[in-house]
Amino acid sequence: MEISSNTNRCASQLTAVVTSFNQGEMIQEALKSLLNQTILPDKIIIVDDGSTDEKSLDIIRGLESMVNQVPIMVHRQKNSGVSAARNTGIQLANTTFALVLDGDDKLEPSFVEQALPHIKKSSEIVAVSSWMKTFGVLQSIVCPSGGDIRKFLSHNCCPATHIMRCEAWRKCGGYDETMRTGFEDWDYFLRLLETSPKARIAIVEEALIDYRTVPASSNVRSMDKRLELMKYLMEKHSNAYAKHMVDVMLDLEAISISRLYAWESEMKKQILNSNLSDASKKFMKSPSYGDGGMAAAVRIAARI
Template identity: 30%
Template sequence: MPSEESARVTLVIPSYDRPEYLEQAVASAQAQTWPALDIVVCDDGSTDPEQLRLLERLERDGIAVRRFPHRGVSATLNGGIGSSDARYFLCLGDDDLIEPPYVEEAVKVAEADPRIGVVYCRADVFGAMTGPWELPDFDIGSILIDNQIFATALFRREDWLAVGGYDETMTEGREDHDFLLRILGLGRDVHRLEGTYFHYRQHDRPSLNAVTGRSTETKARVYATMLRNNQSLYLEHAEEFWLHFFRRLEEARDLRLRYRHLEALRARFPRSYGVLRTVRRSAEALTARRHQGRR
């Protein structure tokens, strides 16, 4: 059984002009069963009057609030983590929720095995869509391309220090993916709890990763940064990387063959393109959902 005080956790909630959900995220953090827990709301330069009033109310209620200039989520997370000397950290999006046992179970796993650098859990989605979030099992070859672990995972302060924190130049998304890869580059293991303790909200305001994914040029720039930040990890697992890459190519070829008749119809009947495009995007979304993690 870990010593509660020595295994203190700081739960960091970055936020930017999202008052409609922030209070719920804080409440789910307050409901955690692990007693040695601090909550820090890190505001990324919000200007919304309702958000500013909420931050003041949270402070009056005893919640620590750190205010930073608007520089993006990486700088905000680093600022919040750097303000605490806790042994462990868990970052929670200001629109997401966690279940009460999450931190306690994650700490016990990490305390029992010093080789483990990341502890996460099973998850579901709620809001505009509901149901299990069917993320693939962790696989080192896959995660070099597709993230299977969401950002709301427990990690060690010593590892955050060792990798230099989140890359603050990554303002276009995938900063959590890159951070995870750098922890794996330290030789750390990953553990998934079987409980469904993380709830990922679905709504009309897309994540930064979703926005990034719409531009091939942006994706190339972001993934190039990840490759440069994690060269040793990619080289060490080159065979696994290419195996996953070629499997993805085969899936794409299979989709093109499966829907080639629809593409032929599009050429003959251009006005039907809108319908065909919807069908194709639905097929692509089903494939992407199997492979991709959050943000």
């Protein structure tokens, strides 16, 4: 594994926690991206969450024996899910800050250098992340906004990869280890933001996270249970939702309007090409009412 020969400084009180489960050579790419940071973490903890693939196990053993300027520790546990793996790594970190990185993702070299100052300059910042550059089946730039708890109630505004304040992690109780079908990151950020009325999550407005996209990822699969998971979040954080209900409803409506207009534009193009899908034909024959659907159908029909 090629590591850049730089004169990197070590970050003050930062441990990188990398979680892995049957990820083969991808874990090497994640580790390389950490070791190529312009400011290095003090140490790296790899939590293997019960891998069974022999190639993955061989690679993990090889990483454990590597000699680097940053100490690497491997912790093995029975398969318990990503939330449990992250909690284990952060517990072992024993530092002021922890960087959480999934074993199939990577970081641009300046992630730590650009992100860490945000969380160091204010105790109100409980976590910091950045925009993402996706690779794999989707090549795009994703721009989450961060913010306070009001922003996070309508949708998740922070990537899973981030630097956290470990004191806030302890205060909120860490990741919910019962959540193994998705949204564990969103729930965790809500819990972090509930630790203080002024708590905020900061975002570096540059794509410094390389996020791998695959059709069968847990993030994609969680959409099948989105309503069920959202119900769980709303009941779990009911006080915050009740307090900020107007903000939540307006944010959701804004998201809905934005997607509605984008869909309208595509519908108009498809009508011109006489290439409407069955779902679109059904909608135009019987548009929804009370949610902006009928107005959208009128605009589409009029080709506005």
